[in-house]
Amino acid sequence: MTNGDTDDSSSDVPTAVVLDYLPHGRSSDDRPQYEKEPLAFAVSTGAFRLYEMVLTDDADISIGDRVPVDRGAGVERLHQIDYEDLPGGAQSELAYAIEDIIDADTQRFVDFYNDAQPITTRLHALNLLPGIGKKLRNNILDKRKRRPFESFEDLEARVSGLHDPKEVLIERILEEISEEDLKYRIFAQRDSE
Structure with a gap:
C-alpha cells in the first residue's frame, strides 16, 4: 500500500x-457451504482502491464500517479488485461510501478546488470534473485567487454556476x-500507477 491510501487520521x-x-x-x-469463506468488499479512503477481503469466521464487520486494509482485525487475506x-450490492453502496x-x-476535497493545477498546457484538472467547462473553471480560479475556499458551501456560494461541488467530486471519483x-x-x- 502507498501513503495515498492512509486514512484521515495520522495512522500509517x-x-x-x-x-x-x-x-x-x-x-x-x-x-x-462449510468450505465457503465470509467476504467483505471495501473501498480505501485514500486512493479509492477496491478490495475483496476474506474474513475470519468471528469477524464483526458491517456495511459502512471502516476497517484497516491489512491482515488482522478479522481480515484473513485481501486483494485489490476491479x-x-x-x-451488485457493493456497486450500489459505492456512491454512499465515497460521500462518507x-x-x-472534507478539507482534503475542498483543497482540491483550491489547489488543482493544469495537467497539460491545454487541460486543467478542474476540467476533468463533470460539468466544469472553460468558463466555470476560470470562475473557480478567479475566486480562489482572491481567497481560498473554506467549505463546499463557501465554494457554491462564491462560484456562480457551480451547484453541489461535493456531488461533482463523487461523480468523478465513481467514473475513475x-x-x-x-x-x-x-x-x-x-496498483500499476
Whole structure:
C-alpha cells in the first residue's frame, strides 16, 4: 500500500469503507457451504482502491464500517479488485461510501478546488470534473485567487454556476473507479500507477 491510501487520521495503516458483507461467501461459489469463506468488499479512503477481503469466521464487520486494509482485525487475506468484480450490492453502496469518505475529510476535497493545477498546457484538472467547462473553471480560479475556499458551501456560494461541488467530486471519483481506460486520474489510483 502507498501513503495515498492512509486514512484521515495520522495512522500509517490504510483504511477502507465496507461496501458489502457476504457472511456465506459469493452465491455463485459452487463449493459446499462449510468450505465457503465470509467476504467483505471495501473501498480505501485514500486512493479509492477496491478490495475483496476474506474474513475470519468471528469477524464483526458491517456495511459502512471502516476497517484497516491489512491482515488482522478479522481480515484473513485481501486483494485489490476491479469495479466489475464487485457484487451488485457493493456497486450500489459505492456512491454512499465515497460521500462518507468525503464527509470525513472534507478539507482534503475542498483543497482540491483550491489547489488543482493544469495537467497539460491545454487541460486543467478542474476540467476533468463533470460539468466544469472553460468558463466555470476560470470562475473557480478567479475566486480562489482572491481567497481560498473554506467549505463546499463557501465554494457554491462564491462560484456562480457551480451547484453541489461535493456531488461533482463523487461523480468523478465513481467514473475513475469504474472506467478502466481513463487517460487522467485525479483521485482513484490503480496498483500499476
